[in-house]
Structures are given as structure tokens and as C-alpha cells.
Amino acid sequence: xxxxxxxxxxxxxxxxxxxxxxxxxxxAPYGYATQDxxxxxxxxxxxxxxxxxxxxxxxxxxxxxxxxxxxxxxEEDPPNAYPLRLLVSGAPYKIAGLFSARLHLVGVxxxxxxxxxxxxxxxxxxxxRFLYGGQLSLLAGMIAxxxxxxxxxxxGSLAGFYGGWIDNxxxxxxxxxxxLPWLYLLFAVRSALPLHVPEWQVFLLLVSVIGLIGWSxxxxxxxxxxxxxxxxxxxxxxxxxxxxxxxxxxRHILPQTYGVAFTQLALLIPQYILAEVTLSFLGLGxxxxxxxxxxxxxxxxxxxxxxxxxxxxxxxxxxxxxFFAYHTAADALxxxxxxxxx
Numbered sequence: 001x002x003x004x005x006x007x008x009x010x011x012x013x014x015x016x017x018x019x020x021x022x023x024x025x026x027x028a029p030y031g032y033a034t035q036d037x038x039x040x041x042x043x044x045x046x047x048x049x050x051x052x053x054x055x056x057x058x059x060x061x062x063x064x065x066x067x068x069x070x071x072x073x074x075e076e077d078p079p080n081a082y083p084l085r086l087l088v089s090g091a092p093y094k095i096a097g098l099f100s101a102r103l104h105l106v107g108v109x110x111x112x113x114x115x116x117x118x119x120x121x122x123x124x125x126x127x128x129r130f131l132y133g134g135q136l137s138l139l140a141g142m143i144a145x146x147x148x149x150x151x152x153x154x155x156g157s158l159a160g161f162y163g164g165w166i167d168n169x170x171x172x173x174x175x176x177x178x179x180l181p182w183l184y185l186l187f188a189v190r191s192a193l194p195l196h197v198p199e200w201q202v203f204l205l206l207v208s209v210i211g212l213i214g215w216s217x218x219x220x221x222x223x224x225x226x227x228x229x230x231x232x233x234x235x236x237x238x239x240x241x242x243x244x245x246x247x248x249x250x251r252h253i254l255p256q257t258y259g260v261a262f263t264q265l266a267l268l269i270p271q272y273i274l275a276e277v278t279l280s281f282l283g284l285g286x287x288x289x290x291x292x293x294x295x296x297x298x299x300x301x302x303x304x305x306x307x308x309x310x311x312x313x314x315x316x317x318x319x320x321x322x323f324f325a326y327h328t329a330a331d332a333l334x335x336x337x338x339x340x341x342x
Contacts, residue, residue: 007332013325021134025093027105028128029114033289034091036113036123038067041309042074045115052078059083064112082112118311120299130315133291137280140207140292141273147211148272149264152218153257157249159219160226171223174216182213182275186284199286206285210275218264222257229253259337266330270323277319293319 020027047060064080067073088107095101108114117126159170186209197205229235235252243251273293279285280294281301288295296315299305305312 004332004336006328007336010325010329010332013321014329017322017325018138021131021138024128024131024135025095025101026103028093028125028131029090029104029107029116030125030128031091031093032124032129032132032291034124034128036119039065039074039113039115039119039123040121041305042067042113042115042119042123043309044118044311044314045113046076047084048081051081057083062108062112062114080112082108084108084114117314118309120296120312121305126296126311126315129291129296130293130318133293133296133315136203136286136290137273137276137293140203140210140276141269141271144207144211144214144272144275145265145268147207148214148268149218149261151212151215152220152264153222153254153261155215156219156222156224157226157254157257160223161230161245161249161253163227167223170219174219177213178216180213182209183278185209185213186279199290202286206276206279210272214268214272218261218268221260221264225257225260226253229256259333263330263333263337266326266333270326273319274323 042065045062045065047062048057049060050056051061061081061083063076063078064082065074066077068075084106085108086106088104089102090104090107092100092102106114113125115125115127117130119125120129155170155174159167186206189205189209230248230253235248238248238252276285276292277294277297280292281298282294283298285294286292293315297312300312
């Protein structure tokens with residue numbers, strides 16, 4: 001596949017995914033904390049175009065659902081059909097955390113429900129929680145990756161440009177961070193904190209620990225680029241004309257590291273998203289009722305859920321194309337960087 005096509009396709013897919021997550025409040029049929037205890041572990045709602053009599057409907061609809069309490073099963077109630085409605089008023093949400101709104105893209109009239117990914121043990125809509133949870137998980141991954149690449153860029157540039165004892169000291173420091181087991185370190189830091197910590201502090205803890213430990217690999221890669229760039233003829237010529245170190249770095253050397261930096265971002269963001277998912281899955285992330293992708297999957301630790309409710313795996317399945325798009329973008333960026341550097 002052509003690398004430019006791969007890059008464009010992955011960027012389009014990533015852009016669409018991130019826009020959906022950004023518009024979670026508008027796209028989600030329900031609030032992330034809205035419970036319906038009568039619909040615990042309800043399967044995904046089937047959207048129909050053809051009714052029970054074989055008649056086609058241009059407007060999609062859902063049937064009402066009957067809950068069989070005796071065996072905790074659900075079945076459709078064909079006589080009761082409810083069309084999907086666009087731009088409906090529903091649970092309130094915040095736009096950019098500032099403005100309140102109640103308009104949702106799609107919904108159905110009560111008593112029908114629209115559970116596109118089913119519900120959890122509390123009857124909360126998994127699709128709505130997936131969208132809201134993506135805001136936290138994606139933000140954690142992007143901030144942590146930017147922190148790692150930023151620190152790695154500074155350390156790698158200084159080490160490669162000045163060399164000598166500065167290079168040795170910084171690279172020995174990177175060896176230490178490279179060897180640190182971030183998971184066990186986070187266990188230790190979290191155990192030293194009070195049991196009940198505000199959610200924003202837990203979020204900052206996750207981002208800080210993941211981002212501060214992961215800078216060593218970008219630093220080594222950027223150091224190699226800077227070591228090569230500082231010996232090129234045009235850099236030597238600029239130095240001979242009296243250019244300062246800051247000018248050389250800003251104008252001639254750092255631009256050559258941008259390809260590696262963007263490639264590392266594309267690789268580290270899904271890696272750090274997965275780290276946040278893992279930590280939340282283990283109970284070290286953001287607590288309930290605030291959702292994250294890890295907390296959505298945490299219920300799979302129970303065997304009865306694992307064996308009986310297949311739709312609880314769907315949030316994990318939806319993460320596969322996201323990770324694939326990030327890695328495809330990283331691969332295309334690497335190919336593009338190598339072709340330019342030849």
C-alpha cells in the first residue's frame with residue numbers, strides 16, 4: 001500500500017474517532033451515570049427496518065423489550081415499535097466543560113431503550129459510557145505521550161549536541177528510567193496516597209507517572225539524529241559564521257528530529273492509552289461513576305460476566321481499529337521520514 005495513502009487513511013480514521021469522542025455528550029443517547037436497574041446486563045438493542053409483518057420502514061425503529069425476571073433474559077415485544085428520533089432532548093452534558101446542553105443526536109421515546117452496546121450490571125448504557133470514557137483515556141494517552149516526547153526531545157537534543165560528560169550523565173539517567181517498572185512504581189505511589197483521592201488528582205498521577213517514565217526511548221532516538229546532524233557541513237558552516245548554539249538547534253538541527261518525534265507520538269499514544277486501560281482495569285485509575293475504557297472492561301474480571309454476556313467485550317473490540325490506525329500512521333510516518341532522509 002502506498003505510504004501516502006496509508007497516512008491519509010489512518011489520519012481520516014483517527015480524526016473521525018477523535019471527533020466522535022469529543023462530541024460524546026451529543027452522540028451518547030444517555031448520561032454516563034444514568035442507571036436503569038430493571039435493564040441490568042441487557043443485550044444490544046436491535047435496530048430494525050423491517051417489521052414483524054415483513055413491511056419495510058424507511059425510518060429505523062426498535063421494539064420494546066420485556067424483561068423475564070425468572071431467568072434474567074430479555075426479549076423483544078413486536079407489537080410495540082418505537083421509531084428512532086433525531087435531535088432529541090435528553091440527559092444534560094457539558095460542551096468543552098463550560099456550556100450546558102441537552103440536545104442528543106438520536107433517541108427513542110420511553111419506555112423503549114436504545115442500548116447499542118448493551119448495558120452493565122447497573123443498567124447503564126455501554127455505548128454512552130464508551131464515548132465518555134474515551135475522553136478520559138484518549139486525553140491521558142495524548143498528554144502522557146506529549147510529556148514523554150517533550151522530555152525526550154530536550155534530553156536527547158542536549159546529549160547529542162554537547163556530548164562529553166553531559167551526554168554520559170543524561171544517557172545514564174535514561175538507562176535508569178528505561179529500567180524502571182512503571183506498573184510497580186505506580187502501585188507504590190498509589191499505596192502511599194490516601195484511599196479516597198479526588199478524581200483529577202488520580203488522573204494527574206496516571207499521566208505524570210506514565211509520561212515521566214517513558215521519555216528514555218524518544219531521548220535515545222533523538223540523540224542519534226542530533227549526533228549525526230551536528231556534524232553536517234551546513235551546520236559546521238553556520239557555526240563558522242558565528243551562529244549560537246540556540247540558533248543552530250532551532251534552525252538546523254531540531255527540524256531534522258521532527259519526523260522521529262511525530263513517529264514516537266503515534267506509537268506512544270496507543271501504548272499509553274493501553275497503560276491507562278490496564279491501570280483502570282486493575283482498580284488504580286479513575287473510580288466510579290466516572291467512566292474510562294479500563295473501568296468498562298473491569299467487570300470482565302467476574303467469571304459470570306465473562307461467560308454469559310458477550311457484549312461486555314465490545315468496548316475492547318472497538319479499541320482495535322483505533323490502535324491499528326495509530327500504528328499504521330506511525331509506520332507511514334517512519335517510511336516517509338526514511339525516504340526524505342535518503
